[in-house]
Amino acid sequence: MTFLHNEPPHPPAVAARPEPTSPQGGEVNRPQERVRVLSVLVEDGSNTLSKVSGLIRRRGFHVLSISVGPSHQPGRSRITLQIDHGHAEADQVRKQLERLVEVIQIEDVTGEDVHSRELVVAKVSASEVKGLVERGAKVLDTGPDGTTVEFAGEGKDVCDFINELIRHGVLDVARSGPVVMRRTA
Amino acid sequence: MILEALEREGVEFIFGYPGGANLPIYQHLPEHPKLKHILVRHEQGAAHMADGYARACGKPGVVFATSGPGALNLVTGLATAYMDSVPMIAITGQVASTQVGRDAFQETDVIGATSSVTKHSYLVTNIDQLPRVIHEAFHIATTGRPGPVLIDICKDVQQASAERINTERLDIPGYQLNGHVNLDRAREAARAVANAERPVILAGHGVILSHAEAELREFAEKAGAPVGTTLLGIGAFPVNHPLSLHMTGFMGTGWNLKAVQNADVLMMVGMRIDDRVTARLADFAPKVKTFIHIDIDGSEMGKNVRPHIELVADAKNALEAMTPHIGELHEGRGQWFSQIDAWREEHPLKYTHSNGHLQPQDVLIDMYRRCRSEAIVVADVGQNQIWAALWWNYDRPGLFLNSGGSGTMGFALPAAIGAKIGRPDADVWCVAGEGGFVMTAQELSVAVEHQLDIKIVLLNNFSLGMVRQFQDDFYGGVRSQSELTHMPDFVKLADAYGMPAVRVDTFEEIGPALDAAERTKGPFLIDFRIDPEANVYPIVPLGKGLNDFWEAPDK
Structure with a gap:
């Protein structure tokens, strides 16, 4: 997992899908843009998350971020994953996850035209947080020990926001992985 | 319930x-x-x-x-x-x-x-x-x-008990089967093989699992393409067929490896293209212009080799869809066959049999002479497995069973017991080294209890033969922990379980021992004490490409 304050390898929210760079014909998979973003609809069961994460580990992939929550369909959850596919071909992440019976639907949205949102909730020592509010933060509470704020945005904006927090005497940060949704228009 | x-x-x-x-x-x-x-x-x-x-x-x-x-x-x-x-x-x-x-x-x-x-x-x-x-x-x-x-x-x-509920209808949304064959790609693949100057087909376990051996044979004959199999694909194509290349991979036959390395179109069906098939991946099939990969599991596409034409489908359906589109064949096909024949003569399977020791191939050749295509051979893992794969002309699926992907020592005896129970009509021969055999030898009880007619052929070389061979050739000749100096007397061991057994030390004793095994109803064990220096050939040195295979030394 990637922890706080590490620059996350966020997907470009609006970008052309990269040309397939895998070599044709018998060649070993070469390192390339190694981060895939996947939106996975799964059966909500006690084994599901461990099967998904176990598969990612044993295929030599690496979870950079993961967000899980119920979907609008009963008994089904949505997992949003950022995965480093390591030495495997980029498409292997989707293909391998597809083999799990618990996985109902999977979309690789890397480089696709999607909304990508991450949530950060932070505590700062400052009571004046004008700079944060100007960036779009919402104040959740203020007390004698400081202020709690929340901010949602794309990965890069969240990173910028966290850098801004440092100037306000950051005390603690909790941050989600991204969730993604294809754009309507 | x-x-x-x-x-x-x-x-x-x-x-x-x-x-x-x-x-x-x-x-x-x-x-x-x-x-x-x-x-x-x-x-x-x-x-x-x-x-x-x-x-x-x-x-x-x-x-x-x-x-x-x-x-x-x-x-x-x-x-x-x-x-x-x-x-x-x-x-x-x-x-x-x-x-x-x-x-x-x-x-x-x-x-x-x-x-x-x-x-x-x-x-x-x-x-x-x-x-x-x-x-x-x-x-x-x-x-x-x-x-x-x-x-x-x-x-x-x-x-607990519960009312019986109707289970006829299956609803597994996360489990979709690939039934549909992409017909355009099937046509493209068939034409690619037909138009090739030097085509090769490799067949894996998937051909056997989908019962596609007849479709494979028809396709290969119509497309004039030679066929090799993986270790697990043995039986998918008859070894005696004129188009057969026998086994591929890093212990495959010389003519197979030559053909793969010189092919311009390589069609791989029902297989994973793992490292035992490719050896050094960067040197695998370097002259191929078109890789065709057919497998029911889409995740196999590009996992090891990125195909130019991929068909995610059951092997039988795919081959059936392809055969009608073969059409005209490339005119250079005759030359390709002559070239393969030349390689077959130049790189035959051979072994040493003049050093006074009992050779494993002598045992297998005599067994094959008796059984032909009537027996199931269940091999363990190691040298015994490769000898049993190469020195027997399997002509249909289900006759050679072994642990290919996992390479599990101790597989042969219990698997042979299971095979005999599944196919009580067939003769079942269990071929194992003594190292793997003792890993699951306790199951002799089961063979005796049910008086299962299985014949156990121990190829006893007093060592972990494949490990010893690798150490000799690739690990500085250091025979570290590969010599089995304290092993049971296998005849007495069998006797302790209530199973007849004989020991064989010389070439002359092979026939009478196999006669005794065939005459005996119920399980029988033969402890063949073979040449401790016997090696598996051909073999591609670790880390090398398929071109670099070593052959048995002429002695």
Whole structure:
């Protein structure tokens, strides 16, 4: 997992899908843009998350971020994953996850035209947080020990926001992985 | 309820071992005389028996084990079946659902321990789930790319009763089968093979699993393309066929490797293209302009080799769809066949047989002379496996069974027992080295108890032969821990189990010993004490490409 304050390898929210760079014909998979973003609809069961994460580990992939929550369909959850596919071909992440019976639907949205949102909730020592509010933060509470704020945005904006927090005497940060949704228009 | 469900699925045999957490199932077993239970001596034996049973007769093998150590003893057997896509159902007892997570006696997270070696697994904590789960499990194990499915059933669920519910309808949204063949790609693939100057087809286990051997043969004959097989694909194409290239891979035949390395179109069907097939990947099939890959599992596409034409489909359906589109063949085909014939003459299979020692090939050649295509050979892992693969002309599927992907020593004896139970009409020969044999030798009891007519051929070279060969050739000649100096007297061991056996030290004794084995009803063991220096050839040195294969030295 990637922890706080590490620059996350966020997907470009609006970008052309990269040309397939895998070599044709018998060649070993070469390192390339190694981060895939996947939106996975799964059966909500006690084994599901461990099967998904176990598969990612044993295929030599690496979870950079993961967000899980119920979907609008009963008994089904949505997992949003950022995965480093390591030495495997980029498409292997989707293909391998597809083999799990618990996985109902999977979309690789890397480089696709999607909304990508991450949530950060932070505590700062400052009571004046004008700079944060100007960036779009919402104040959740203020007390004698400081202020709690929340901010949602794309990965890069969240990173910028966290850098801004440092100037306000950051005390603690909790941050989600991204969730993604294809754009309507 | 579990046993009724198994009867509904058409189960005849269960390979199992009782224990604390599956006793409720065993309590009711005598009420189901249609379910014949084979009591093994170790749960690993049960898993390999179920595996051998499934490979021999095509039906899923069923295994019972208790929780904790019982279930964990299945892991190697599940991994073996998973790597080779063998349908199997493992039903393990789990502690009561109220005890799960409390480190109860013999509690192990079996789902966690087996997730990576099963196609799917279920933890059943509620009786209402059970009928659906069992029906689903059989469906998943036997369809698509087959594999083992584990059902971990809490003890209180085993004791509960529920109304029988209708399980006819399956609704598994996350399990879709690839039935449809992309016809444009099938045509493109067929034309690519036909238009090739130097085509080669490689066939894997998938051809056997989808019963596509007739379709493969028709396609190959019409397309004028020579066919090699992987180790697990042996039998998918007759070795005696004029188009046969025999076995491929880093211990494949010289003419096969020459053909693969010079092919311009390589069609690989029902196989994973693993490292044992390619050797050094960067040097694999360097002249190929078009790789064609056919496999039912889409994740195999590009996993090791990125194909130019991919067909995610059942091998039989794909080949059926391709054959009508072959059309005109490239005019250079005659020259290609002459070239392959030249390689076949230049690089024949050969072995040393003038040093006074008994050679394993002598044993296998005599066995083959007797059995031809009538017997099932179940090999263990190591040199014995490759000798049994190369020195026998298998002409149809299901005659050569071995642990290919996982390379599990100790596989042969229990798998041969399972194969004999699955195919009681067939002669079953178990070919093993003494190293692997002692890993599961306790299952001799099962062969004797059921008087199973299996003939055990020990190729006893007083060492872990393949390890010793690798050490000699690739690890500085240091024979570290590969010589087995203290092993049982195998004739006495067999005798202790109540099984007749003979020892063979010379070439002259081979025939009489095999005569005795054939005459004897029930199990029989022959301890062939072979040349301790006998090696497997051809072999590609570790880290090298297929071009660099070594052949048997001329002596």
